[in-house]
Amino acid sequence: MPVVPLTTAALRAAINQLPRFPLGHYPTPLEHLPRFSQAVGGPEIYIKRDDCTGLAIGGNKTRHNEFLIADALRQGADIIVWGAGVQSNNCRQTAAACAKAGLDIHLVLGRGRPANGPDVVQGNLLLDHIVGAHVDIVEAKIGAELDECIAQVAARHTANGRRVYAWDRHKVKPLAAVSYALCVTEIVEQSSAAGWAPTALYVSSAGSTGAGVVVGQRALGLSCPVRSIAPIKWDWDTQADMAQIADDAARLIGLDLGIRRDDVDVSFDSIGPGYGHLSDDGCAALALLARTEGILLDPSYTGKAMAGLISDVCNGRLKSGDRVVFIHTGGTPALFAYHAGLVEKIPARRLV
Numbered sequence: 001m002p003v004v005p006l007t008t009a010a011l012r013a014a015i016n017q018l019p020r021f022p023l024g025h026y027p028t029p030l031e032h033l034p035r036f037s038q039a040v041g042g043p044e045i046y047i048k049r050d051d052c053t054g055l056a057i058g059g060n061k062t063r064h065n066e067f068l069i070a071d072a073l074r075q076g077a078d079i080i081v082w083g084a085g086v087q088s089n090n091c092r093q094t095a096a097a098c099a100k101a102g103l104d105i106h107l108v109l110g111r112g113r114p115a116n117g118p119d120v121v122q123g124n125l126l127l128d129h130i131v132g133a134h135v136d137i138v139e140a141k142i143g144a145e146l147d148e149c150i151a152q153v154a155a156r157h158t159a160n161g162r163r164v165y166a167w168d169r170h171k172v173k174p175l176a177a178v179s180y181a182l183c184v185t186e187i188v189e190q191s192s193a194a195g196w197a198p199t200a201l202y203v204s205s206a207g208s209t210g211a212g213v214v215v216g217q218r219a220l221g222l223s224c225p226v227r228s229i230a231p232i233k234w235d236w237d238t239q240a241d242m243a244q245i246a247d248d249a250a251r252l253i254g255l256d257l258g259i260r261r262d263d264v265d266v267s268f269d270s271i272g273p274g275y276g277h278l279s280d281d282g283c284a285a286l287a288l289l290a291r292t293e294g295i296l297l298d299p300s301y302t303g304k305a306m307a308g309l310i311s312d313v314c315n316g317r318l319k320s321g322d323r324v325v326f327i328h329t330g331g332t333p334a335l336f337a338y339h340a341g342l343v344e345k346i347p348a349r350r351l352v
């Protein structure tokens with residue numbers, strides 16, 4: 001078993017042992033945000049542009065799917081049965097990945113009760129349609145209830161003789177997380193080539209993505225903290241769950257990192273009125289980044305995560321002298337589904 005800390009090359013080599021189906025554009029850019037940093041007032045803020053991973057408008061699931069699609073193909077699957085919320089970025093990117101890999105995809109999307117009714121065929125749902133996913137919208141809550149619907153659809157396809165790669169959290173989450181250890185290798189190499197090192201990493205996550213960043217941090221022996229800003233409060237102990245995902249992901253690449261609950265830092269303070277519902281702080285953060293740097297966040301994940309980062313500047317957790325990397329996990333198509341609420345919450349600029 002390799003001894004940690006690893007070099008970035010050694011971590012990449014360990015990850016490269018796993019089957020991989022190439023989907024994305026890497027490394028994604030790491031950009032300084034000078035006008036945004038000045039407006040927030042405190043640390044220097046950088047952004048890792050994983051909204052630019054490619055594959056039907058980009059996002060974190062491009063990285064995840066390189067490993068998941070490879071696993072599905074290795075198992076001889078001919079269809080993926082997947083599901084989440086109706087404006088799921090995950091499902092949109094998985095559907096696009098299936099199109100590229102020549103797999104069928106059946107999406108089971110939970111309507112939920114979002115404030116602005118984003119189940120109009122817009123945003124991610126429109127893209128699901130265009131890339132050729134079979135979409136069913138069901139009245140199920142995301143979590144165990146929706147997982148049950150997905151399992152039923154998967155069983156039906158199996159009974160019809162299809163070879164199904166079905167969503168199973170114990171299997172897919174650690175495999176997806178591995179991909180975010182790779183993202184950390186990019187951040188370390190890019191910042192070090194520019195002559196600096198991050199003092200904190202921020203990411204929107206309550207699952208695989210944040211867990212994978214922790215794997216990268218631990219495997220490379222980084223001293224900077226990883227802070228996940230949760231978009232959702234699951235019914236389970238999220239910190240313990242993410243620690244388990246991270247530890248399982250590490251084992252998949254031959255590392256015993258002994259990651260425990262306390263090694264995972266998750267904030268639930270930026271969820272606002274609920275998962276998929278616009279928050280005032282999230283919309284303000286989204287507008288500030290757009291209006292200082294011309295970079296678009298999304299309303300459900302990255303806008304809220306950026307609000308969490310800004311709140312940590314206000315409460316003194318992040319200070320001037322810090323160099324913070326915010327990982328932009330994508331989600332921008334959802335902007336178009338939430339247009340009514342965004343127009344309401346983001347004041348128009350009027351020039352005299």
Ligand SMILES: Cc1ncc(COP(=O)(O)O)c(C=O)c1O
Pocket residue numbers: 059060088089090204205206207208209210298301302329330331
């Ligand atoms: C844009 C965006 N950011 C972050 C996340 C969180 O990812 P994870 O579930 O891996 O924590 C998601 C999940 O769908 C997402 O769509």
